[in-house]
Amino acid sequence: MASENHRDPQIVAFCCRHCAYAAADLAGGLRLSYPAAVKVVELPCTGRVDALHLLRAFEEGADGVIVAGCLPGECHYLEGNLRARQRVERMRGLLTEIGLEGERLEMFNLSAAMGTRLAEIANLMTERITALGPNPLGKRRR
Amino acid sequence: MIVGEQKPLAEIKSMLQGVHRVLVAGCGTCVTVCMAGGEKEVGILASALRMATRLDGDGIECDEVTVQRQCEWEYLDPLAERLPHYDAVLSLACGIGVQALAQRFPEAWVLPGLNTTFLGMPPEQGIWEERCQACGQCILDRTGGICPIARCSKQLLNGPCGGSQGGKCEVSDDTPCAWQLIYDRMSALGRLERLLEVQPPKDWSAARHGGPRRIVREDLRLPPDYRAA
Numbered sequence: 104m105a106s107e108n109h110r111d112p113q114i115v116a117f118c119c120r121h122c123a124y125a126a127a128d129l130a131g132g133l134r135l136s137y138p139a140a141v142k143v144v145e146l147p148c149t150g151r152v153d154a155l156h157l158l159r160a161f162e163e164g165a166d167g168v169i170v171a172g173c174l175p176g177e178c179h180y181l182e183g184n185l186r187a188r189q190r191v192e193r194m195r196g197l198l199t200e201i202g203l204e205g206e207r208l209e210m211f212n213l214s215a216a217m218g219t220r221l222a223e224i225a226n227l228m229t230e231r232i233t234a235l236g237p238n239p240l241g242k243r244r245r
Numbered sequence: 246m247i248v249g250e251q252k253p254l255a256e257i258k259s260m261l262q263g264v265h266r267v268l269v270a271g272c273g274t275c276v277t278v279c280m281a282g283g284e285k286e287v288g289i290l291a292s293a294l295r296m297a298t299r300l301d302g303d304g305i306e307c308d309e310v311t312v313q314r315q316c317e318w319e320y321l322d323p324l325a326e327r328l329p330h331y332d333a334v335l336s337l338a339c340g341i342g343v344q345a346l347a348q349r350f351p352e353a354w355v356l357p358g359l360n361t362t363f364l365g366m367p368p369e370q371g372i373w374e375e376r377c378q379a380c381g382q383c384i385l386d387r388t389g390g391i392c393p394i395a396r397c398s399k400q401l402l403n404g405p406c407g408g409s410q411g412g413k414c415e416v417s418d419d420t421p422c423a424w425q426l427i428y429d430r431m432s433a434l435g436r437l438e439r440l441l442e443v444q445p446p447k448d449w450s451a452a453r454h455g456g457p458r459r460i461v462r463e464d465l466r467l468p469p470d471y472r473a474a
Contacts, residue, residue: 155285158292200254201293202300240299 112166112232113241114141116225117156119149121179122215123171129218137225140232141169148172149210150183157194157208164241167232169224170210177214184212204235246366247275247339248373249282249359254293257335260356261294264305264332269294269358270324270346271311272338279373282337282359284311290337290358315342318473321349328353364395381451381458387444389430394447396423402444 118124124145130137146152149172160168170191172184188210195205209228213220261267269291277283291307298305310327312320315338324346328334333354336343339361347355363375378395384402385392394400398408398416404424408415412425431437449455466472 155288155292158289158296162292162296197254197289197293201297203296240296 112140112229112237113164114138114167114169114225114228114232115160115165116141116143116169116171117146117149117152118143118169119172119184120145120147122173122177122213122217123211123221125215126171126213126218126221129215130222131218133218135218135222137222138229140166140229141225148178148180148183149187150178150180152187152190154190154194154197157191158197161198161203161207161238162240164238166235166238166241167207167228168209169228170208171221171224172210172212174212174214203238203240206231207235207238246278246364247341247361248279248363248365248375249276249339249361251281251286251290251337251359252357254290254297257290257294257356257358258297258301261298261305261333261335264354265303266306266308266331267294267333267335268308268310268324268327268331269335270315270337271309272315272336272342273311273313274316276338276342276359277311279367282339284309287311287337290335316345318345318349321345325350378452380447380449381455382448384444384447387439387442388427389434389436391423391427391430393423393427396421396426402447 116123118127124143127143149170152170157168157170170187172178172187175185178184191208191210195208198208199205211224213224269287271277271282271284271287273283280286287309291309294305294307308331310324312324314320315336328350329352331353333356334346334350335356335358336346337358338346339359340357343355343357346353362373364377364379365373365375367373375395377392380394384394393402393404397404398414398420399406401424404427405422406424409422409425412422414420414422428437428440431440
């Protein structure tokens with residue numbers, strides 16, 4: 104990761120290729136800027152998101168994690184996005200048990216046409232994570 | 246299958262006080278399919294423990310392993326070389342697996358990560374229900390394939406009781422009355438007359454009341470020289 108500055112949070116965004124990933128592309132096309140803190144990981148569907156992806160991200164020091172999938176009812180695989188949300192909710196509970204704030208993890212739903220919304224989400228999570236402070240498990244030099 | 250449920254993280258953490266290195270050991274059989282103690286759950290718990298204990302202090306080193314079945318020596322034996330490197334083994338198997346580990350490796354400090362809950366099945370994904378109490382003397386032939394020992398709150402042999410209301414047990418609205426289920430099924434099968442036969446008291450000595458149970462099959466035993474120690 105480019106930045107070692109402790110003021111820059113690191114947020115991993117697991118993005119479905121059919122919506123959020125394309126929306127990120129659109130945000131670029133629209134010349135919208137969003138915080139560099141958000142690092143996008145492309146997935147075939149948010150249904151691919153596994154509890155371990157989310158936990159390992161935090162274990163490796165991510166300050167926040169976004170899961171961004173299609174709008175309800177618009178999943179290309181019918182309900183991958185709905186299942187992802189169930190997993191995200193469970194992991195939020197586990198993060199709290201672990202001693203990290205559950206708010207560091209959040210799922211969003213959007214469409215490929217919502218480039219502006221993607222930039223909003225990136226800003227919202229960056230602000231939230233900045234307010235929460237760095238992940239105390241962070242391995243980066245602080 | 247044997248159905249289990251993971252203990253709360255706080256309880257597991259308190260069991261691990263004073264432990265620096267732990268091997269989280271999953272089982273690839275019953276607890277894998279009830280999603281409580283298989284390879285996936287081992288990964289999740291180990292990751293959660295590493296994080297939680299680092300947040301609390303120095304952190305515990307958590308390694309992961311999952312064997313096909315913790316309740317058979319042959320699957321446990323490959324762990325022999327690894328175990329001396331750990332202060333404790335946190336088993337995500339049922340109580341049988343935990344005890345098998347403890348018996349096979351007398352030097353190992355073996356801890357349970359699950360509560361072994363019941364013998365049951367998932368009637369739908371994400372829900373598990375009790376179906377058998379291993380009473381040692383099956384009566385399903387007389388009850389239309391529905392077990393009143395496991396599924397009637399009172400274990401009645403001649404039900405239902407007065408607590409059966411609207412097909413539900415008075416104990417909980419989530420619990421169907423087993424005797425209602427039995428009546429409905431026998432009725433659908435045209436075998437209601439079978440229920441007129443009054444069942445005598447059950448011989449509970451075949452169940453836990455007779456003490457720990459054991460089965461010996463002489464035809465399957467190995468010659469004395471080949472038997473496990």
